[in-house]
Amino acid sequence: MKKRLSRFLNWTILLGCTILVCLFLGIILFDIFSKGMSSLSWGFISQPPTKGMTHGGILPAITGTLWLTLITTLFAVPFGIACAIYLNEYARPSVLTSMIRASIRNLAGIPSIIYGLFGLALFVQALHLGTSVLSAGLTLGLLSLPYIITTTEEALKRIPDSMREATLALGATQFETIKDVVLPKALPGILTGVILTLSRAAGETAPILFTGVAFYINGSTTSVNQEFMALPYHLYMLSTQHQSIEQVRPLAYGTAVVLILLVFVLNIIAFYIRFKQRTQQ
Amino acid sequence: MDQIKLSAHSLNLYFGQKQILKNINIDFPKNQVTSLIGPSGCGKSTLLRCFNRMHDLSSDAKIEGSIKLDDLDIYDKKNSVTEIRKRIGMVFQKPNPLPKSIYENMSYALNIHQFPKNEIQKLIESALKESYLWEEVKDELKKPAVKLSGGQQQRLCIARTTVLRPEVILMDEPCSALDPISTRKIEELIVSLKKDYTIVIVTHNMQQAQRISDKVAFMYLGELVEFGNCQDVFQNPQNELTKNYVGGHFG
Numbered sequence: 001m002k003k004r005l006s007r008f009l010n011w012t013i014l015l016g017c018t019i020l021v022c023l024f025l026g027i028i029l030f031d032i033f034s035k036g037m038s039s040l041s042w043g044f045i046s047q048p049p050t051k052g053m054t055h056g057g058i059l060p061a062i063t064g065t066l067w068l069t070l071i072t073t074l075f076a077v078p079f080g081i082a083c084a085i086y087l088n089e090y091a092r093p094s095v096l097t098s099m100i101r102a103s104i105r106n107l108a109g110i111p112s113i114i115y116g117l118f119g120l121a122l123f124v125q126a127l128h129l130g131t132s133v134l135s136a137g138l139t140l141g142l143l144s145l146p147y148i149i150t151t152t153e154e155a156l157k158r159i160p161d162s163m164r165e166a167t168l169a170l171g172a173t174q175f176e177t178i179k180d181v182v183l184p185k186a187l188p189g190i191l192t193g194v195i196l197t198l199s200r201a202a203g204e205t206a207p208i209l210f211t212g213v214a215f216y217i218n219g220s221t222t223s224v225n226q227e228f229m230a231l232p233y234h235l236y237m238l239s240t241q242h243q244s245i246e247q248v249r250p251l252a253y254g255t256a257v258v259l260i261l262l263v264f265v266l267n268i269i270a271f272y273i274r275f276k277q278r279t280q281q
Numbered sequence: 282m283d284q285i286k287l288s289a290h291s292l293n294l295y296f297g298q299k300q301i302l303k304n305i306n307i308d309f310p311k312n313q314v315t316s317l318i319g320p321s322g323c324g325k326s327t328l329l330r331c332f333n334r335m336h337d338l339s340s341d342a343k344i345e346g347s348i349k350l351d352d353l354d355i356y357d358k359k360n361s362v363t364e365i366r367k368r369i370g371m372v373f374q375k376p377n378p379l380p381k382s383i384y385e386n387m388s389y390a391l392n393i394h395q396f397p398k399n400e401i402q403k404l405i406e407s408a409l410k411e412s413y414l415w416e417e418v419k420d421e422l423k424k425p426a427v428k429l430s431g432g433q434q435q436r437l438c439i440a441r442t443t444v445l446r447p448e449v450i451l452m453d454e455p456c457s458a459l460d461p462i463s464t465r466k467i468e469e470l471i472v473s474l475k476k477d478y479t480i481v482i483v484t485h486n487m488q489q490a491q492r493i494s495d496k497v498a499f500m501y502l503g504e505l506v507e508f509g510n511c512q513d514v515f516q517n518p519q520n521e522l523t524k525n526y527v528g529g530h531f532g
Contacts, residue, residue: 165335168366170370171363172393
């Protein structure tokens with residue numbers, strides 16, 4: 001009797017916690033969507049802001065964020081995947097490799113504002129890239145690298161050795177084995193990790209703060225050495241820095257909705273890839 | 282006197298500090314089936330994997346002594362490991378088809394070893410016929426290999442190995458994951474393959490060893506205890522350990 005009661009209590013507590021978490025998520029989404037939907041329109045996402053940003057849309061912020069994500073992807077994905085392949089497939093276990101691995105894990109824990117400062121020092125000043133979408137993209141790339149390396153390595157680890165042995169025993173080199181068997185098989189896992197990392201990077205504000213994001217630019221970003229507007233920073237600015245905050249509040253919520261939808265779409269893609277992989281096996 | 286195809290001389294293997302194989306000397310005669318038997322953990326699979334240098338990737342494995350394929354020292358740094366593996370094929374315990382189509386499974390090795398394009402089709406067909414798989418798959422070569430049954434997958438893995446026309450085929454308990462009917466098919470296949478290949482097979486199944494082998498090697502705790510003709514080892518073992526093992530007293 002006592003056992004059954006405690007089992008019921010355990011169950012209720014765990015379920016309660018789950019519901020509570022979902023409830024918060026629901027409240028946040030409801031709050032943002034109910035206040036932001038009214039300002040959503042085709043014009044909102046296809047026009048630049050006008051009249052001191054009290055009217056118009058957020059087009060430059062959307063294109064800025066897309067530019068930024070593109071540069072982050074081009075920089076972080078090839079390097080991250082290459083590094084993970086080295087660590088998982090080539091590097092022999094040693095003190096050095098475990099130190100490298102520990103450092104990568106630690107990098108993932110560094111606050112993003114530190115990356116911002118580092119990007120300012122390295123890309124903006126030392127490498128003379130200036131405050132630009134390139135500097136900011138590279139900085140976000142650095143931030144993303146540890147996540148991409150870690151998730152890619154996990155995906156590679158899930159490929160059983162019997163798969164590698166199959167081609168090695170046929171006389172394939174290690175590189176051929178990785179290229180023809182390991183990577184194709186790990187690709188869904190790698191892509192999932194990459195997309196989730198990028199969706200996180202797209203929402204970051206601190207690393208781009210010193211490295212290239214602008215309060216307002218005239219027209220859209222057209223080259224990598226220009227400053228740019230970005231959705232998260234635009235949101236921050238509209239909700240705390242604008243001279244007439246009350247008036248632009250709906251625009252801020254609208255921006256939040258667009259940002260959430262963007263991240264949401266990326267997550268759906270990742271989810272779809274994982275789902276497809278699972279049903280194929 | 283049998284012609285020797287593959288041989289190990291004073292072979293020692295260590296994983297870290299632990300010695301797994303102790304002074305193994307063995308000669309595998311050409312075009313015969315040699316079974317490696319012995320209780321789990323005796324080192325038979327480890328020995329088998331020495332012959333195509335599968336231990337190369339494990340960082341803590343250390344090998345002493347020599348292994349010769351005809352007169353070629355396979356651990357000589359001069360010799361390319363991919364060339365050796367082309368000549369000494371391997372079939373594994375669990376069927377491990379590549380995540381590709383049946384056809385691509387067969388053509389993969391031919392492509393990486395740059396066989397002439399116009400011969401590939403013919404080689405694949407004859408290797409599949411040799412493995413008695415052709416009739417079952419000839420109409421669906423585009424199908425993913427993982428959709429085949431376990432027994433078919435294993436025959437595909439054997440065909441994938443023989444398509445390169447190796448000289449030696451190593452088999453690591455190739456039937457342990459299969460049902461009796463598939464096992465029977467693979468055994469028939471092994472016997473029919475020995476006219477073209479030298480076969481070394483690790484098996485736990487005493488009946489199987491008796492059905493298919495010409496020679497039998499009994500290993501215990503990393504040592505080669507007894508090696509001889511199949512009949513002799515099973516009917517008239519010289520060593521007390523062998524007698525107990527083949528008699529089913531331990532295992």
